[in-house]
Amino acid sequence: MNVIAPAARPDATVRPAPPAPYGMLAELTHRCPLQCPYCSNPVELDRRNVELDTETWLRVFSEAAKLGVLQVHLSGGEPTARRDLEQMIRHCVEVGLYTNLITAGVGVTPERLQSISDAGIDHVQLSFQGATPEITDKVSNYRGAHERKLAVAREVRRLGLPLTVNSVVHRANIHQIPDFIELALQLDAKRIEIAHSQYYGWALRNRGALMPTRDQVFWALDVVEEARVRLKGRLTIDAVVPDYYAKYPKPCMNGWGRQSLNVTPSGKVLPCHAAETIPSLDFWNVREHSLSDVWLNSPAFNAFRGTDWMPDLCRSCERKELDWGGCRCQAMAIAGDAAATDPACHKSPLHAHLLALAEADATGGEDYDYRRYTTPDRTT
Amino acid sequence: MTAILAATGIPRLARGVRLRHDEARGQWVLLAPERVLNPDPVAVEILRKVDGARSIDLIVDELASTFSVERERVAGDVDAFIAGLVEKGMIEVAVPTIGDAAS
Ligand code: SF4
Ligand code: SF4
Numbered sequence: 001m002n003v004i005a006p007a008a009r010p011d012a013t014v015r016p017a018p019p020a021p022y023g024m025l026a027e028l029t030h031r032c033p034l035q036c037p038y039c040s041n042p043v044e045l046d047r048r049n050v051e052l053d054t055e056t057w058l059r060v061f062s063e064a065a066k067l068g069v070l071q072v073h074l075s076g077g078e079p080t081a082r083r084d085l086e087q088m089i090r091h092c093v094e095v096g097l098y099t100n101l102i103t104a105g106v107g108v109t110p111e112r113l114q115s116i117s118d119a120g121i122d123h124v125q126l127s128f129q130g131a132t133p134e135i136t137d138k139v140s141n142y143r144g145a146h147e148r149k150l151a152v153a154r155e156v157r158r159l160g161l162p163l164t165v166n167s168v169v170h171r172a173n174i175h176q177i178p179d180f181i182e183l184a185l186q187l188d189a190k191r192i193e194i195a196h197s198q199y200y201g202w203a204l205r206n207r208g209a210l211m212p213t214r215d216q217v218f219w220a221l222d223v224v225e226e227a228r229v230r231l232k233g234r235l236t237i238d239a240v241v242p243d244y245y246a247k248y249p250k251p252c253m254n255g256w257g258r259q260s261l262n263v264t265p266s267g268k269v270l271p272c273h274a275a276e277t278i279p280s281l282d283f284w285n286v287r288e289h290s291l292s293d294v295w296l297n298s299p300a301f302n303a304f305r306g307t308d309w310m311p312d313l314c315r316s317c318e319r320k321e322l323d324w325g326g327c328r329c330q331a332m333a334i335a336g337d338a339a340a341t342d343p344a345c346h347k348s349p350l351h352a353h354l355l356a357l358a359e360a361d362a363t364g365g366e367d368y369d370y371r372r373y374t375t376p377d378r379t380t
Numbered sequence: 381m382t383a384i385l386a387a388t389g390i391p392r393l394a395r396g397v398r399l400r401h402d403e404a405r406g407q408w409v410l411l412a413p414e415r416v417l418n419p420d421p422v423a424v425e426i427l428r429k430v431d432g433a434r435s436i437d438l439i440v441d442e443l444a445s446t447f448s449v450e451r452e453r454v455a456g457d458v459d460a461f462i463a464g465l466v467e468k469g470m471i472e473v474a475v476p477t478i479g480d481a482a483s
Contacts, residue, residue: 020404022416068404070416096400098411123396123413162396162413162469190469191413233467238414 017296018305020068023260025075025273026057028085030265032078033106034140035370036129037206038168038197040273041077045373046265054084056286058091060263063291065095069261075102077265080112089119098122102166105152106145113152117159124156125164125193130172131179139172141370153187164191169220170210172366177223184235192235194224196242200274200329202371207357208364214245244358248319249326249342256304256328261295269294271301274329278338304328304339313341313348383455384463385436389473391462392432397470399427412470426461430471436462 030045052060064072072092079085080103092099101116102125128149129139136146156163165184169177177194184192196217197203197210212220221241228237243250253260253272262270268283269291270276276283281300284293295301303309307320314325325331326342334343334357335350343350385391393399398411399419408424410417419427425446429439440458444451465471 066404068402070402070409070411071414098398100413122398122411160395162394164413 018257018301019259021258021260021295022069023071023073024064024069025073025260025262026060026088027075027077027262027264027273028057028079028082028088030077031081032076032104032371034078034104034129034142034145035372036140036168036202037368037370038139038170038203038210039371040198040201040203041371042201042274042276043205043374045077045371047373050266051082052263052265052267052286054087056267057084057088060286060291061088061092061097062095063286065092065097067292067295069097071098071100073100073102078104078107080108080116086115086119089116089121093120100125103127103152104140104145105149106140106142107148108152110151110155113155113159117161121161123162123164125166126153126156127166127168128180128183129168131167131176131183135173135176139368141368150187153189157188162191163187163189164193165189166193166195168195168197169212170197171212171216171362172210174212174216174220177220178227181227181231181235181237185231190236191238193238193240194220195240196220198240198274199244199333200277202369204277204333205369208361209366209368211244211358211361211364212242213362214359217242217245243326243330243342243344244354246344247346249323249330249344251323252327252330252342253324255306255321255324257295257301258305258324261291261301269298269301271304272329275300277329278332280338309339311339311341317347383459385459385466385473386475387437387440387455388435389475390432390435391430391439391466391471391473393427393430394470394472399424399430410470422457423461426458430462432474436473 029051030041031048061072079101089099099121100123101121104127126149128136130136133146137143153163165187167180180194181192199207203210224237224239241250257271262273263286264270267286269286270283275281281303283300284298307315310320310325314320326344328338330344331340331342332338334354341348343354345351396413400409402409408419410419425443426439429442436458440451440455444454462471466473
């Protein structure tokens with residue numbers, strides 16, 4: 001039934017304007033001294049010569065604030081590789097954005113931290129690839145990384161900044177979850193993120209070396225639950241669940257183009273950091289479009305917004321506005337179709353296939369294909 | 381009722397916590413690490429006075445007179461609200477000692 005006269009709807013594709021985004025991930029650079037095999041950056045990393053300049057970033061932050069973004073996550077790569085980081089932080093503070101630094105901590109001196117703090121950073125998230133030097137150094141492929149991270153953590157707290165410990169877990173370090181939690185407490189962090197590796201970009205390449213076993217995953221869930229209860233009020237534990245062994249998929253990004261956006265070092269605007277793995281999508285760039293134009297009008301953002309794009313399986317499901325059909329990039333990677341139901345969902349015809357993949361991978365070797373630039377640098 | 385916090389204490393938002401008006405959505409928000417909270421109107425009135433200068437006493441005085449409510453009731457609400465955020469690490473309360481009036 002259609003009670004609205006056609007005249008009132010000049011264009012059948014007109015949709016209500018999407019609500020404003022809350023968060024923006026600003027990937028300032030892909031440069032990074034570490035080489036984590038689970039890195040979510042794309043396999044084709046942006047080089048320094050294609051990075052946005054300072055002025056463009058400042059404009060993007062202003063546009064973000066205007067659009068309704070409240071929190072900006074300054075990430076990478078290693079964001080401190082940008083010498084203009086402090087300038088960006090000051091600008092964000094000026095336009096009212098809450099700033100969150102996501103750093104690996106290697107190469108960050110106490111002087112640099114002081115100046116980042118003076119610029120007005122609100123929160124620091126520091127990654128640990130392991131809870132011990134041995135594992136951190138092996139996973140990041142950097143000798144001495146762990147010690148440097150510890151020093152940075154202490155300095156962050158000495159400056160009075162709130163600290164979150166970020167840990168990405170996979171087969172080589174999942175047994176250390178209790179130690180990661182202990183480490184966070186020791187470092188006086190108020191929050192820890194325990195994120196199971198998500199298989200895009202470099203992590204997809206390394207899936208065979210990263211995938212934990214089913215038993216490990218269920219053990220980890222129990223450990224986290226127990227710690228959550230025990231440490232309530234002392235440490236906030238935010239976990240990103242592994243979904244290969246799950247019944248339902250994760251509510252990826254809380255819905256495509258619903259709450260957040262991501263700007264790459266070269267200025268492409270993505271609905272999630274892995275979206276470039278979907279070849280049919282064309283991403284607008286902040287060099288040519290304002291952020292609000294991208295948010296409202298770009299075909300890539302509208303491609304999987306809401307529930308209209310869904311296959312019948314999801315559209316008729318009572319969970320469609322809970323998990324939004326899961327992850328588009330995972331559907332792309334496993335089903336070869338970004339508009340398919342996420343194979344992590346037990347209702348997907350490919351669910352058994354996904355499980356078999358995971359179980360096979362979990363018995364794989366430990367040889368990492370470390371994250372690095374894959375083509376020779378012609379800029380230096 | 382007994383207060384949890386000293387009335388002379390001076391509360392301020394902890395580093396990494398910010399209160400601001402969100403123009404795009406027409407509401408006040410309290411921003412913290414990876415959290416966006418929507419304080420209710422009463423909470424907003426209290427939070428706007430948490431500036432690292434006013435004491436809890438003064439905040440209570442001002443709110444009681446602005447809203448012409450019984451001082452004792454306001455005191456209980458303010459104390460419970462601030463104590464809750466202290467527990468979450470979002471507010472810190474400095475208790476001035478005698479002779480330290482300047483700061
Ligand atoms: S995941 Fe590792 S390699 Fe990737 S940006 Fe972070 S620290 Fe660098
Ligand atoms: S069928 Fe679709 S909407 Fe329903 S639970 Fe599975 S992925 Fe979610």
